[in-house]
Amino acid sequence: MTDNKGVRVLTIDDSRTMQGMLRKVLEGAGYDVIQGGDGVEGLEVLQAANPPPKAVITDINMPRMDGFEVIEAVRKLDQYKHLPVIVLTTESDPEKKARAREAGATGGLSNRSVLKVCWRQSAGLRPEGKGAGMSGDMDDILLVFFQECDEQLQELERGLSALSDGDSDHETINAVFRAVHSIKGGAASFGLENLVRFAHVFESSLDGLRSGRIVPTHDIMKTFLKAMDVLSDLVSEARGGAGVDHVRVAESQSELEAIINSDGAPKPAEDVVPQDFVPVPMDFVPVPMDFEPIPVDMDFGFDAPEAAPDLVVSFRPHDAMYERGDDARNLLIGLRDLAVAVEGGAMTATCDTSGLPAFNALSPTRSCLSWRVVLPAAVSEESVHGVFDWVSDVCDFSITHEGAVEETPAEPEPAAIVAPEPVAPVAQAPVPVVAPAAPVHDVAPAAVTNAIAGNQQAPARKAEQVASIRVDLHRIDDLMDLVGELVIAQAAIEALSRRNDGSIQQELTQSINSMQSLTRDIQDAVMAVRAQPVRSVFQRMQRVVREACSMTKKDVVLLLEGEDTEVDRTLVEKLTDPLTHMLRNAVDHGIEKVEDRLAAGKPAEGHILLSAGHRSGRILITIKDDGGGINRQRVLETAVKRGIVAPDAVLSDDEINNLIFAPGFSTAATVSDLSGRGVGMDVVKQAILSLGGRVTIQSVPGEGTTFSLSLPLTLAVLDGMLIEAGESTMVIPISSVVETMMIDHRDVYLLPDGGNIISIRGTCMPLIPLAAELGLSKAPTQEALANAVILVVENESGGRAALVVDEIRDQTQVVIKSIEKNYRQISGVSAATILGDGSVSLILDVPALIGTAIRKIDNRPSNVRTGLAA
Amino acid sequence: MIVFAIGDQEYCIPILSVREIRGFEKTTALPFAPHYVCGAINLRGIILTVIDLAIYLNIQPQADNPRRVAIIVESKNGVVCGLLVDRVIDMADIDMNDVQAVSEESSSLSGLVMVNDRMIGVLQLETVVGELVGDMVTE
Structure with missing residues (x-):
């Protein structure tokens, strides 16, 4: 087993599900993994990385900057010119492969092979297990997948509504397409077949839209919207939610198929359907890199081959192949995997060292070795071609069949195949090349910025939209509580400062003032974190x-x-x-x-x-x-x-x-x-x-x-007015207070039932003696009322009342605490808070108080009123 | 079980329901509260009500007892409240089989038990707390 300890690998993928799996696989093999959420971010991470990564794995289909652009940008960096870059793909699309190679990719890796390793590590659970039956490590990745589904569905919804509104921007269509595609990809990883099947049809029909074959008419958009609903149903079913209406799924699916067929163009998609999600063995794993853990982990050390070895592969890498960061070892490993896939198969390899110059003439950048590999007969020629797919332009290779039994040369022990001794000087080749490049390091960032700038311009708009963070809610809640405590602590100091009349008075007041504004800032900041459109x-x-x-x-x-x-x-x-x-x-x-x-x-x-x-x-x-x-x-x-x-x-x-x-x-x-x-x-x-x-x-x-x-705006904090009534301090939300004044006894009118009405500048409203209303004291006498302090309060619909209080104390911010949690609902009281001195104070429910007061005056039958209760 | 006294009578509640015991402090009166509720206090940011068990159980409390304490308890469904008692005596191992039932399950005093020749009432915490939270409408 190669020692991967601490070898750093950068993975770039916009799918967090995939990122999770890559991390799991790679870390499982001892690598140090760093990740980037899309092309732009990936490049940033790459440039900031210290120590620099030894390889990059990147997705192709990503927002902002796709995989091809990433590779090109990486290649433009002096420091990373020879960095191995592997592209990650779902489909085995030769066109994409060619493009990736053109851009300078070193190799390719299929999502499925990552998945396979991932599952193998997870106690051998099979992906057919379906959503519910899974356990262990895969659970958290599955959770991420569902979170991602939610986000993608939202993205889809946003995109489709934009399309319905006549916005046929290419980026919007791409976003829609990508959303469905990601759901499909993730679902395939977990073997959620229903979801994959439907998403695939959906994706195919959207592809027509993307290529312009389908015009988004009103009807077609309706079909897409419906399909989106079905898709989200399927997602929630997979999550273990309610079952799906299968009639609806089938209906929507056939509508989508009708769209696909209506575009006239022959669609290759259909025949991709079955293959795409059936868990076939990897169809596209040409060059597993040396950090691929499986080959090393698998036990291939069987006996020497007994069957007649038929297939002889000879290859000789050019210098260019090593410059790209590839390694002959990868080819050997790839071939060995083919051999091992055949039952009882093994391969023998001979290294031809005849091209090796004298030791003192040995150049680390020259390729001098060639190999001859004998594989079992059952290995198909195409699969061998597959192994060389990524290097065909930088490596000579030939395949011949041999009927005769070869005498096994060299030692047949697998160790020889993996053992890097003869390869070592060459395999390390890229490293010395990187080393001298280091002094140029300072220049590199600028170069990359330029390189990226060109790519960034067009999709920059999109980037601003999606800048967001993911924070665990309970952490914010904790923070919120802390800030609440801080508010209380501040109030405590404030209370102290009033009592103290020494010389420090002024300084104390000053520092409290600054603390006060600080507290409010913190509070606002935390609130902003919780805010959500x-x-x-x-x-x-x-x-x-x-x-x-x-x-x-x-x-x-x-x-x-x-x-x-x-x-x-x-x-x-x-x-x-x-x-x-x-x-x-x-x-x-x-x-x-x-x-x-x-x-x-x-x-x-x-x-x-x-x-x-x-x-x-x-x-x-x-x-x-x-x-x-x-x-x-x-x-x-x-x-x-x-x-x-x-x-x-x-x-x-x-x-x-x-x-x-x-x-x-x-x-x-x-x-x-x-x-x-x-x-x-x-x-x-x-x-x-x-x-x-x-x-x-x-x-x-x-x-x-x-x-x-x-x-x-928030359920946590409230601006309130502190008042005294019936020997307790209470809080009235400031938003409901209209004005405060002293009563002029001439404005007060006694009602026959003992209640009072006050007229304020011509407007009549009930006068509520607060302490008595809440049952905390006896009803005040007319004389006591005459010179009392009142607060005019208002409810949402403009109903007003005047509250009689003993004293207005202060205006302050209070943290809302529930009473009901440990007690019961109290009429006229909405919640409670804790004052600076640690005592409990009640927050009044103004609309309820007004409602009660108005009802008292209302002389209609009580059964009329119950229906109107505020 | 934790044993405490109200007036001359001793009662007990399961020790596991007790969160802490603290000195009695000033409470904030609550409107429309049953007469046995003293009011609300602040327990490190949580607001809870304190029940005067003497009034609740209709017993003559010891007058002006400086050792009055509030036992903070948490019921099975997570409601926290304080029980105002005259003093906490000690802890006792009580075999529930020794308890002689005096009334049906739902009553606040479920039984009596003899410990060292003292008769101790077994308080049904869930009922007390349930009454506190339960009857909602006090219009």
């Missing part, structure tokens, strides 16, 4: 709408706006379900039937606009349809029928609209598959409320309905 959720909604359309036989287009709006990650995840439900609802109930639309003079195609944006420290998400609007008459009738409101209740339009959020309400006369189970909007509202959000509805009959969701 809502795009991922919004794009999923496209699918929701498509499916809803096909079930309701309606034609609806979902328009997206502000997908780049960033929201806290936890919010993004929790938005999916409510949005899904609301959009289904919009398609099912909001948009009218086609006939009705035409009758109303609207276009047959419905439109739903889903938009996101920041508004005064909150996220505003709106869902706007151009349907018939809420049928208030019917809503009211249904509500009465379900006993949600009293038959004689008089409700405002707004209140009727809000009835659809009442528990157990559903307007659809027929319960459809989609919505109408009567759990819908109620659940939506609860979900939004639990996120600290609010939902409002605006509906104009005949013109459509708009749902607005207002959500907090």
Whole structure:
């Protein structure tokens, strides 16, 4: 076994699944692996590497810079002129091979052979095991594969929607193609046959698009979008999720096939289909490099050959072959593998040293040796050609058949074949060449920058888009907690400084000020790490709408706006379900039937606009349809029928609209598959409320309905006002405070039930004695009220109330802590926080307080109100 | 089992449910809380409520006892809360077979057991905590 310890290898591949496997295989064989995520990054890594890698393995099909360009760029570097570069390919495409060789590749390696080694290392598990049955090391690579699938599906979705919008940019089409291709490649690695089969057909049809044979018409794009949905279903099935609707898969597949066949051109793809994913032995492993671990690991030390050796291969490498970084040893290993593949086979090799000059005349760069190799009869001539495929231009070789039994020359022990003694001086040849190049090192980076610059210009735009990092969520959460503690610690110092009236006072205050701004910066930075564009959720909604359309036989287009709006990650995840439900609802109930639309003079195609944006420290998400609007008459009738409101209740339009959020309400006369189970909007509202959000509805009959969701930017920190009430300190979110003032007793009016109303500049609102309202003290007397401090607070929909407090203490940032986790929900209190002195303080739920106060004044029957509960 | 006293009566709870024991500190009153809840405290960033077991069990507490402590317990479903007791006495090995049941499973006091001629009540922690978290609506 060769000693690979510490030999550095660079792998460049945009597929993390493949990267994972390469790392596993290579590290398993003792190599030191460095990796680059695509061509550009790979070159950066290569130039920065110290010690420099001894070989490069690169993928071909990559974004930004493909494998060919990588090889060319590497060859332009003085330092790496002779660095062995191996290309990694899925398909055995002779054209690609030729191009790679032209670019200066040293050899090729098929994905499948990497995979084989990988599986062999993993306790001999076979790839047929399918998703679920796997265990051990492969699990984490499988996990990476699924993560990657998610990303590729998103990329696919983005690309396809861009195409649907008329963007036929070549890079977009390529991105789409690459996405499907990567999924296929990865799936093939894990033997997920259903997925591979479908992805292959999909890929073939996209290939037509790429080559321009297929024009992306509306219908064709629809087929592609559907195929994408099926593909994502297949992925989740492979992951162990719900089973796939096989009818749909077959249907989509035949649609895709129809597209392939319609383009007229004879497609070679079909006959590739079966081979491409059946786990055939490697069809394209011509030159395993010396770091390929299998050949060395396999036990080939059988007895000497008994069968008549038929095939005699003679070869003589040129100087150029060594300059390229290749080695005769690789050829020998390749040939030996062929021999060993035949059962009981072995090979014998003789080295012809006659060309060797006297020792003192020996030049490290001259090739002097030639070999004669005898292989068993069963080895096919083509496979031998395959071994020499990569070196045919720099190596003379011939194949002859010999009927006669050769007397075995030299020692038949395998050791002789691997033992590098005679080869050694030549094999090391590239190394001395590299060494003198080292002083030029300083010049090299500049040279490469120039070399890359040419390639980078065109796809640079793409590069900016995808710069992102992957961070484990719990780590960020930990960081978030720490920052929270920091905020608390800072508050503690602040509290101390107030008590101290010594000479250090001013300095202390100063340092606290700087710490304060620092703390806030850290907090913002951490928040930014957690922020995520809502795009991922919004794009999923496209699918929701498509499916809803096909079930309701309606034609609806979902328009997206502000997908780049960033929201806290936890919010993004929790938005999916409510949005899904609301959009289904919009398609099912909001948009009218086609006939009705035409009758109303609207276009047959419905439109739903889903938009996101920041508004005064909150996220505003709106869902706007151009349907018939809420049928208030019917809503009211249904509500009465379900006993949600009293038959004689008089409700405002707004209140009727809000009835659809009442528990157990559903307007659809027929319960459809989609919505109408009567759990819908109620659940939506609860979900939004639990996120600290609010939902409002605006509906104009005949013109459509708009749902607005207002959500907090983050669930972790809040700007609040510290107040005193009933001997406790409480926090009121600053966003809900409109103004603070002293009461003028002339503005207060007593209501018959003992409540109070205050008129502030002509606007009347309920006066809430906070401590009493929360049950912490008795109701204050009229005299006490007369000169109290009040805070005017406002809820989302503009309802106001005045809170009577004992004192306003401070304005501060507080870290939100859950009470419910260890206790229960408290009405009027949304959460708690910890103050500088370590004590617990309650954060008030202003909208709930306003709601209660308004309800008290409301003299309508209580059963009317329960449906309206905020 | 950890044994503690409230007034003249001794009770015990499984030792494994105890997270720590700390001195009683000022609590923050909670609105609409059951009368046996003292309020909320901060335990290194976690907010939890403290139950005054004397009020909960309807026992006369020792007046002005400086040794009052809060036993911080964690129930099986992860709810953390504090139990305010007069003093912690010791630990005892109690064979659950020796416990004489006094009421059905779901009651907060599940049984009595004799240890060294002392009668000790076995407190059903899950029930106490369940009551604290359970009845949600207090409109």
